[in-house]
Amino acid sequence: MAKDQKKQPRPKAEPPKGFKDYFGADVTERKQMLDRIAEIYHRHGFEPLETSAVETVEALGKFLPDVDRPNAGVFAWQEAEVPGGGAGDWLALRYDLTAPLARVAAQFRNDLPSPYRRYAMGPVWRNEKPGPGRFRQFYQCDADTVGSASVAADAEICAMLANALEHAGITRGDYLVRINNRKVLNGILEATGVEQGAPADDVLRTIDKFDKVGEEGVRQLLTSGRKDESGAFIDGVGLTPEQAAPVLAFLTSKGADNAATLANLRAAVGTSATGAEGVDELQQISDMLAAMGVGEDRAIIDPSIVRGLGYYTGPVFEAELTFEILDEKGRKRQFGSVAGGGRYDGLVERFTGQKVPATGVSIGVDRLLAALRAKGLAGTQEAGPVVVTVMDRDRMADYQAMAAELRAAGIRAEVYLGNPKNFGNQLKYADKRYSPVAIIQGEDEAQRGVVQVKDLILGARIAAEASHDEWKAQPAQTEVARQDLVAEVRRILG
Amino acid sequence: MAKDQKKQPRPKAEPPKGFKDYFGADVTERKQMLDRIAEIYHRHGFEPLETSAVETVEALGKFLPDVDRPNAGVFAWQEAEVPGGGAGDWLALRYDLTAPLARVAAQFRNDLPSPYRRYAMGPVWRNEKPGPGRFRQFYQCDADTVGSASVAADAEICAMLANALEHAGITRGDYLVRINNRKVLNGILEATGVEQGAPADDVLRTIDKFDKVGEEGVRQLLTSGRKDESGAFIDGVGLTPEQAAPVLAFLTSKGADNAATLANLRAAVGTSATGAEGVDELQQISDMLAAMGVGEDRAIIDPSIVRGLGYYTGPVFEAELTFEILDEKGRKRQFGSVAGGGRYDGLVERFTGQKVPATGVSIGVDRLLAALRAKGLAGTQEAGPVVVTVMDRDRMADYQAMAAELRAAGIRAEVYLGNPKNFGNQLKYADKRYSPVAIIQGEDEAQRGVVQVKDLILGARIAAEASHDEWKAQPAQTEVARQDLVAEVRRILG
Known part of the structure; x- marks a missing residue:
């Protein structure tokens, strides 16, 4: 055999690390779920939008164009050089469905109806270290309203989320949409007298730990500090107990119903105008949900929902499944969150300089499907031919x-x-x-x-x-x- | 303003060149078409498979791993270095749905039923120079049977293709599935006495021009050469008129019906055993289509279908729409091909060393949708909310x-x-x-x-x-x- 004809080694028959194949019923059931959710989004007046998987790194934003390789968290590559021109563009796979929406809302701002309600469903990609059950390609299923500052848009999204979960197969009583408001938190921060910037950010970071350390833990962390389970001492933010009080009142203000919760919140924000505005918004959302026939057994005001409060600018929502499943070690645990969203600014601003208000929700379809399987409502073997x-x-x-x-x-x-x-x-x-x-x-x-x-x-x-x-x-x-x-x-x- | 705070220029609100957004009915109509086709594939016993968009360049094959950048035709990038290990893998976006099927069929060969019928639909990506109407992301919609050498598998695919086109909205009479066989061509090559390798490849290349230059053009190109429209002289392959005769007989052997065509083909292949086998296969396909109720008005033997004959190893099929549309200059023209496929070897062989026979078809969904719109059967504005x-x-x-x-x-x-x-x-x-x-x-x-x-x-x-x-x-x-x-x-x- 001639030297230059040496045998190529056989390629490995496997996908790249962190990627996965879906067969038969796994494909069909996900598709059915997406179809069911799309039906509800559509019935609420939302229009489908399908952007391509590839965007310029510049348009995606968030990830700063690094001279060397702008791919922290994204899959990115550089286009070949333009003949006679300079270097090619950096392209990347979308990491969510919101960044492409921002680009579309800016690009077609003169053609799209305003407000623009759109839904989108499809895979997104994250260049992260894969782990057990963590994949680098997964589905998202979003609905957003761009161009409406009205809290009615937020209420509509919350009602739609509840309807979508039920239409996808989650029984009423097995889920709860919880609603909070960043503006209330801003009012609370005003009430503490903490300065904006780094001191307020310290408080926000501490609030984020409420899920983990509870009321007493947050109290210690906001004031003089706390010993964690390992015995290590975590420095406190240094508030006085009086300053910390409104924050703790906020986090624990959930009452027996929305009326009680809203009364507690009103007390907690004190004289802050921003805080009062935030509570008013929650009151309106509560009223509108009731008018839409969405009871408090389906969607409720809950100030203990703090995840994402740092990112959103107004109402924040999260849908949790309330039933218990057995984890891999046979222990009972809550299934937890399957969807989240809220109101955010600056979506289109990056492109046009104009602030455009927007609110939206994203359903984690793969988690929702896992929940249905845990309940025995999906994952049964389909009959063959x-x-x-x-x-x-x-x-x-x-x-x-x-x-x-x-x-x-x-x-x-x-x-x-x-x-x-x-x-x-x-x-x-x-x-x-x-x-x-x-x-x-x-x-x-x-x-x-x-x-x-x-x-x-x-x-x-x-x-x-x-x-x-x-x-x-x-x-x-x-x-x-x-x-x-x-x-x-x-x-x-x- | 401090020097290091200089303003970032605003990003451009546009997708990368060659990519496109789909709004409203464009999304819905494509989805409906895919659903209709999937329904037919599924009813024929095919199982859905969804692989991820990203494969290793090694598994994708076709594109030789070039040390510098293995991205001729594909979007490819290199994974970050493995800490303490060597260079990262090269990854790429899939350029079709067949290469991922090959990888899956090899990887799961011990678990999948054999034969394995699978369908897949989704976007694929080509790193080509974009042009008007040519996009770098587009949909494919494939069905393949892996592991069956039986010509019954080919007949089934042809019948299914006809059923799928009708179910997607193409009226009977507006399309035709044409079927040819590479083995018949091999028999013809034997009959010419042309040697395998370069001389036979020259004949194949000439046959590929049949669509363009017609019978007389191919006759000239097979023998002494031909002057093209510009007056330039194209050298001939150098066959004698006697050697060229079987090739021309093959290309023009289409008769009034399958029986006549098959008789012509039998005469054209002469004493070649391979040729006779090929004609027998076409005979069987013709019989099986008739048994399945698929008449010659829907699927027919047509030896003038030569596209892809060089790639496939057995039966080859192509679906054409037979109605005329007006092109951008207002001239009538045939709509042309919307699907193609055939039998191919070596699908799994690259990975395992074992030859696995396979046959399949790919429907060009976007072209099919364009056809429905040209007929006024799609593209109407959906009522809003x-x-x-x-x-x-x-x-x-x-x-x-x-x-x-x-x-x-x-x-x-x-x-x-x-x-x-x-x-x-x-x-x-x-x-x-x-x-x-x-x-x-x-x-x-x-x-x-x-x-x-x-x-x-x-x-x-x-x-x-x-x-x-x-x-x-x-x-x-x-x-x-x-x-x-x-x-x-x-x-x-x-």
């Missing part, structure tokens, strides 16, 4: 005709296309496909104008449960006239 | 209640969320949304317990056609009791 077996290789056209007849009657069907020599392999194949029915026609049956119709589901049950005599009676297999094939299969499929 | 206008900002909850009621009745509806001050803007907005109905309730109407329901479609027609008196009569706007809102909207929507 009816398999027409091949007893006589030369009569393939006859078998194809049977499959075509079944399909024309709306029944999923196929002819066995492997090597037909070993009949056992054909039944094993039907088994692997979860086929409900196998059709058999040998030379003898063909001459008599009949087919054997084998009920594979009943057959499997008999094989598992029945005595040898029952087994021999073979009630799972029926002989019918050829022209009754479709009717008999229909009878078995029910 | 019912718009509940806002006359009284303080009664937002009432308006939200109306929209919620309409939605609960299955009617697409929304409240106007822009600044409500200028009522004309609200009706302009409804117009831009193609809303069929606007709901109006001012203070007066609220007190009287009624709403105004405005039929915007009728209103637009009256505005365009009616006299001033008719216009004043305003039959397009009706006052109904508040509780009759849903019924009245239903009546108008019909």
